[in-house]
Amino acid sequence: MASSDRIPSRSEDSENTIFTDIAPMSEEFIDFPITTIENQDTSICQQLFDKFEYFKKETAMLSDSETMKKRLNQSISLWNELLNMANNVNKQNKFCFDANRALVTKVFSDINETDLFNNDNDFSRQIFFGYLDLLNTSEIQQFLTTLAPSTLADAIRESNIYILLFILSTLCRSIIFLDSDIADQYNPLLNAMRVHVDQKLQTTVLQQHANERLISVHQRILLLLWDSSDRTVVVPSLLRTGFGKSVIEWLNYPTLTDTARRPIVSIVHNLSRHDNGVDELNKYGAIETINQMQQLDSVRQSTMLLINTMALALLSTPNQIKADPTGTKPILDQLLQITINASIAEKYRYNGFHVSEPLAVLVKLFVDDTTFDYVMNQAETHPPSNPISTIKLFSDLLISFHVKLKEKNRLEQFTFIALFNILWSISFHEVYHHTLKQHIELMDIIQNVAKYDCQIIIEQYVPRLMQSVKKAADGILFNLSLEIPSITIPLVHPISAQQKPLVMLSYSHVNNDFCDKILEILDQKTDLFDVWIDKRCCKNSVDIWESIAKGIKNSDLIICIISSEYLTSKACRQEIIYAKDRLNKRFLPVYLGKPNISDWLDIRLAEFKYVRFQNTHLKLDERKVEELLSTVVEFISPGHATQNNITIRHHHTSSFSHELPRTEVIRSQSTLTTSQPVEIVENRNKPILKWTQDDIHYWFLQHNICSEIRDMYQFKTGAQMITYAECLKDGWQKQYERYAPRYVQRYPDKELLEHEFALFTSALKQLLSK
Template identity: 30%
Template sequence: MSGVVSSVQDRSIDDEFIENLKSLSVSRSLATYTDGIKELHVQLKRATQNGLRNNISFAFGIVANLYRIVPLFDKLLSNDDKDGYNNFIQTKKFLDTLTNSFENVCFFEIFAMAKTTIPIQSIFHNYIFLLKENYFTDNDKYDGLVNCLLPIITYASVLTRITEDQIPADLLNYLLKFTKRHWLSQRREIVIKNILGLIKCCSKNPALVPMIIRHEWPHACVQWLGNKDSGTSQRPSYTIDYYICLIIQKLARHTNCVEVLNQLNCLKRLDECQEFMKKTHTDFEYNCLHLIHGMIYTLLMESDEIKQISLSNDKRMCGTINEIVSYAVEASRNELFFYKCFHVSEMLGVLSKLFVNDDILLKFVNEDNQLFDFLSQLMIDFNNITRDTSRTHQPANDEALLALTNILWSISFHECYHEKFKKNATLMNIVSNLSTTTPLSISTQMKLLPRDMCSLRKTAEGILWNLKPTSSSCQISNEKSQQPLAMISYSHSDTKFCRELVETLSAHVPVWVDYKQAKDAVAHSDDLWEEIARAMELATVIVLIVSKEYYNSKSCRQELSYASDALKKRIVPIYPGDQQYRASGWLGIRIAGQKYIHFGRKPFSEAIEELSSIVLADQKPNIVTLTRPTETRSSSCATHPIKMIDEENKLLSAAKNWTTKDIRKWFEDNQIHADLITLLIDQFHTGTALIVYARHVKLFYRNEYIRIFKNYSKIFHGKKLNTFDFIKFVDALYRLRSDYDPNSTIEDNYEKHSEQQLPTTIKCTDDSITRL
């Protein structure tokens, strides 16, 4: 009974405190204020003697009403002369106690009391414009006020949609000036930590990243890594170093910031500060920082150089990804999904971006037989967790589920994993549910995620779409009167060129593009796969705008895979005038051998005429009869004739339909050595991939020999690759390409200068293979 009475008394004190706080905010008498602030301070200490963590409803009441009295605090803190000194001291004491109370509470728990985001939006807007530049001076008299305001603003910004116009224009500028002056100061450490915490959260929001770049926060953070602006090798506390690295890691998630960080030599600065950090911080602290460094490295390398290097030869990249995977596994075993200060969502977010690259994805999923099952089970767990909207780490858990669906979507593009998906009934049920419904909290968090992340509904639909059985032929609709001749497939980054293309091309042929449909039925960012798929089914030609962003987009990959693999549509690749990117990977495979148009190599009008003539010449749908390699096929890869209207692409189209079983049979029919089959078989999932690889070997003979030699030695524990076994494999590749790709001779003549010769003798060392 006494416990119940005590609880009622506590609630009474809490309510009285909130009422007194509101009354004090309209106080007109200094005498009234003096007595009121003293009483508030006593009530606050009594209510928080066990910490605010045990009284979340009281904490929410404070947060929802504290802004009312901030103007009065501002006035009294600025008046520290003799007449106002007592009120100045009492105000500072109150704010210091409140700051200490806030230090040990999770604001996500506080804001969970709101139930919806509408009150949190009001809280953000009530507080953000209360910050003033004069609070951030060399005098610390405003520190208590700042340390109360900044955490509220920071966490509210995570839970609501923020754009540039909702941030004071000069806020980031004066925060940066203050931080540059005091980032090494122990006396101002809490203020600096709270400032960096706000910038870290803003760095997650794609809408705010351009503003962060303009105010040169990335420049400052990279400088701080090497202490370049302090003229000393001194390092700040672990907390400050931790936040600096986290800001860089969040910024590295965004394409528009990757270029900036690379221009600032961020990776070099990371290397330079490693030793200082190791000496300054404990082993536990350094391990946490080391993981963030690894995340930054992988994010920057993926966007800048990963496609130009061999992943197998990049030990640092492989080591970092292995470490990220192991941290994710360890975090999954923790009740709150944390491991060494990191929530599992941090690791999964990095893997989501890296696994867009097929080379990285297949290497790690193939080498670790348990990784797919781990990711599937983790998605099942987080799906159950996210149904509870009162959970402590709601934003992080939501992002984890989102990252997992994006990763599994990337895996679903590979047919060899389809059976694993289909055998996991629980996983498939969750994916099916997510494709039709999305929890409110997830939708809210989506606004803060970078463009490489797609929504839950879109990823779920994408997985289901990839798992649909594809037909070897497609029945074209007879609705000729409604049939668009050309459907445009493009990335949002190419919208400007796309609109110019559509406006001009529409004068020559009917065009289907998402943004021009009736009632805006389809937008490229929406989840309406069925509408886009219907347009592809009706179209006779798919016009593809090739770009690096198209290659990096899983949504674009979904579109092209369906058009090319399932519908067998004619693809016409076109390159914008300023496009330097050359198609590779999955994109290169699907447009290999197709006639393309580069708008930078001829006048725009001529390119349009050429494109329209291609479209008009292909009005009649192709009738395709496809065959796969048969048991009676000879070792020279001879195959039965394929009847097809488009003679130029008939063999390539047939090769696209090879299954992994067909590819293995090709290896065996050509008597490729068993070790080479083991080494290479999982790298190819279509016959077209083999043909593209044959062309690559033709161009980079020596480099490929060295790469395979080194991998062979590593996989088979030092065993040497027999040169003649490699030659037999290359010979089979060349014959396959000659038989299946009519353009091979033309391409070889055009790029003859790129051919390289096989070294006659090679020497293998631990660090490199060199020609003798």
């Protein structure tokens, strides 16, 4: 978020009027003939003042863009000479120093009124760093780190620094930074700025009143940091110079005023948009600090409440989000409202927020199904929203930003990635499949991204909470049961050609270190089985997902390393769904500690024996290691599948799609009711563990169970139904209490009636007897 002055704050008036203040001052100085210092002794400054007088005459007419560029570069060069002469200022020539500063400031002000900076990004970047270099000197850095400057030269430097900081903030909002822009050469300047702000916040207590103005250098530094940190590519440079620690310390200062707090809150939010920022801020207790700040009346009644909540979402782990999934429902309403308003606003910005900012937070929050259901079904917006309008909002935005990809704008690329990840999250919920499929232009883009990803070059930094557009596109098509153009899986070798069983490792790359430990353990048994893991088997793969799909198909056992990160990874979720729902593979869950298990995973893996490791940062418990190995050997031993009446291999399948079901069910808009025509072909002898989704739909119809319950549970296999039936042995009331609130969230105008739920659970229990 940038300090765009669209957000009400005490800094708003000063931001809007600074050039208004400068203009008359500049005219006053500029109209004064600089060379009329006849009564002064010849000074070493005189030659410089003569240069300024000549430059003033040349700038009287700024016509074409090339002339403006030339004059602006000349003004920066003259400004540099002026700053170098600061030690020669005295009472007689101070007015000339001020007049010359006003002249070069007016040159920028006049050119800023044109479209030059917006139309020529390369030139804007060049000018930005030209001004930044004026500050990147030992004299300026010494001034910033001196607690109480008192000389006339210091006064000259302070006035120039203030204007330069404002110019940098203005330019910062219109240029595109590159990875290498804020190089180490600027570290001393950034560090001096940080020290200056720290000193001032500790020693200054500002008197707050209705017309408080931002007039100090340290507040101007905070606004520049606010604007620059809005460019995610700049965040690592700020972290290298200690701002991650400092911003949290500043928020804890008891004398901090609302005026100073406002930019710091936004800096924290901007830093948290980068994974390195999340890690650094959390080292210094960012979440606790923000939670304490949320209790302040001045924060709760301002825009800072929304910004703090957005930062908390980005800083929190999945378990922390689930513990307090929404914070407050009005915050979720605001996030969706900002997205709606920004989608139709100029440059996709509304109230200071670019549309990508609420989208990035929604990507993170959508790991919690309760939050997801609220945003899709209950969020209060103007105009009112519903699932169809919300899906259309995200879809239309994706189409708009797909067109902009060719411009290579990193912010637009990031927005495109975030939208793909949001639509991927939506596609996991079957109730929205029909709406997604109806959007033909959206489906065309998703198909093209999946098929021609090599032509879409995205260089934008992607945080770990998101996946690439290629993986998201494949995931969406898979969830919608549509053909994935990039995946053409050939026939797997027959069983006789596979000499040893194959064990696959499924894990989140965040847990790479622990995965390496498990891999080292499994490698001890290579005489009994082979191991498939992406880091070994996908090195030369053009299409990673295609290789993973082949690995899943060929595997006899899938070891999934389940952590909080695994549960929130859409890619990991995709692997589980494909392996269990489509191929009915066997799993060995390996838990890292005690993550809060999501329903989508629990319903698929509850039937399998698991191993749990605690304190995974230490040497692994030898007893658990032995338990892991013995369980793997047990799973892959001949006859194990027969004992459990589970089909292991599906090597005859040559594509992603199911075998066509024998029971044909006619659907309308992805819902099925008992009043719809259904051609029923009974298949009473078919084992429950071989049931397809259509068999399950028929079972619900046969037992007169309402379609809302069916859609809420979304059973994919008969094995899932058996597993859930086992949970009902202790009585159905606990399950009713658990699912009744979710039912209301999913269907706000209905309630889960006890007799209907009892009918459902009774029918499930009958399955156990079969």
